[in-house]
Amino acid sequence: MSKDEFHPPAPAPPDLVQAALRAARTRNAAVADVSMQAIAKEAGISRSTLLRRLGGSRQALDEAVRAAGVDPGGRKPVRERAIEAGAALISSDGLAALSLERIAAAADCSVHSLYAAFDGRDGVLQAIFERYSPIVDAEAVLAAHPTDLKATVREIYAHMAAALTREPRVMPALFAELLARPQDTSLQPLMHYAFPRLLSGIGTWLASEIQAGRIRDMPLLLLIQQLSSPLIMHLLLRPATEHAADAPVPPVAEVCNTFADAFVRAVAVPHP
Template identity: 70%
Template sequence: MSNEEFGPSPTAPSTLSSDAPSAAASAVPSDLVEAALRAARKRGAAVADVPMQAIAQEAGVSRSTLLRRLGGVRHALDEAVRAAGVDPGGQKPVRERAVEAGAALISSDGLAALSLERVAAAAECSVHSLYAVFGSRDGMTQAIFERYGPFVNIETILATHPGDLRSTVRRVYAHLAEVVALEPRVLPAILAEVLARPGDEATQALASHMVPRLYASIGEWLSAEVAAGRVRDLPLIALIHQMSNPLLMHLLLRPALELVPDLKLPSVEEMCEAFAEAFVHAVELPGP
């Protein structure tokens, strides 16, 4: 287990402090500090990353006894180690570790392979910690997509666009190209899962999160463009697909196309420009 499971710890400073140790740190017996340092050396890890059970075993006591001698909180031991002149270190928060581990799993094995147990093992935390942070597997999946998906930055682009259809579409396309190429390849893996298993429970749960975001971002912007008389009044889903699908399909197929002998592809930037021009030409209404 990680130290997040024993209550929050204060952020460790980048350099050792010369201040006097806190009362909690001063109350930690020296034998426990030495046990923590020995356990860390044996594991080749920072003290803050050593499970409490391992420290208890090194000290020759039970885990409950160790916690009682520490006053029930892990950070007292970390502070005592720091007061002894050793930086206890520490891992990233559980949420960040889990999102990164989950993204790598989706990229390598697909959305169906994502489970709380596999993420907990990769992130070096407990399943209970993941439930506490995300609430459920679906909550964790949504957090991963928020981090590695396109919507957050696209919403920013659309909220700050200068009112010019062509330049806004170009900016959205440039960001979409970055997200598709981003490692780990979360968006391509998720789209592959949607196409292969549209009725899967995990796919449906993610779609119930993605589709409203799509309508709330690109959909609302296109509706405003239609209302302003700048874009043809087509069914909204048709406008959304016409804007996103041609470029997205090219970006998803591009890694395979680049391996075809003697096939010379334009650059990604040139393709974004070409698809932007095609979309604007198809939907833009002439000015007054």
């Protein structure tokens, strides 16, 4: 074998991998951010012995840590990469594309690491929904206990518009799946997660508005649909209608204001 021939680093011993993981957990840091001295101390050996057992560098250690399903650092954590990769898959190929194998390939991680981060496909889907839906922003608006009905609706609409028009187009893809295949078992776990969340946030706020006498008393489901459906339908159809030359489309902010005014006029209790 010539002296110029490449020799791949030998795999890191399992005890050193575990020492690196323990040191990272103790410091609440990525493995890549933990010094070799700290890893050597955790392993009960000297730094020079650690380097000798790793073949002179930490490359083998980082690769062994990654093979164990933990991202050593130096790039986004597995969870972040998986959420972004899964969102892109849903946007481009639909919900059927969201398999753990395809997410792992796109996120450059292992399926094992996805189970460690999300506990399965449903966990990935919930995390994507949290990131790309307007539900978290709407909950933040309502957590401030607003009293101006029209201003609150407009603010919620602004977050809805941002979620339905942003790239990747996760929410339009999920709505398309829901409308086309409402009984699809792959979508049911998300519905069982999202709908109670919607009721506890938007539903609780609307119920309090009814109790305060500011809006008409009507079934919460219908009230939520009356609140959300006009704007959702407009935003889903907007990319197509924007190309219709004889039907100019108003700016999104104007659309939000118009639908907010319409909702308040429809449900508000008139004051003497």
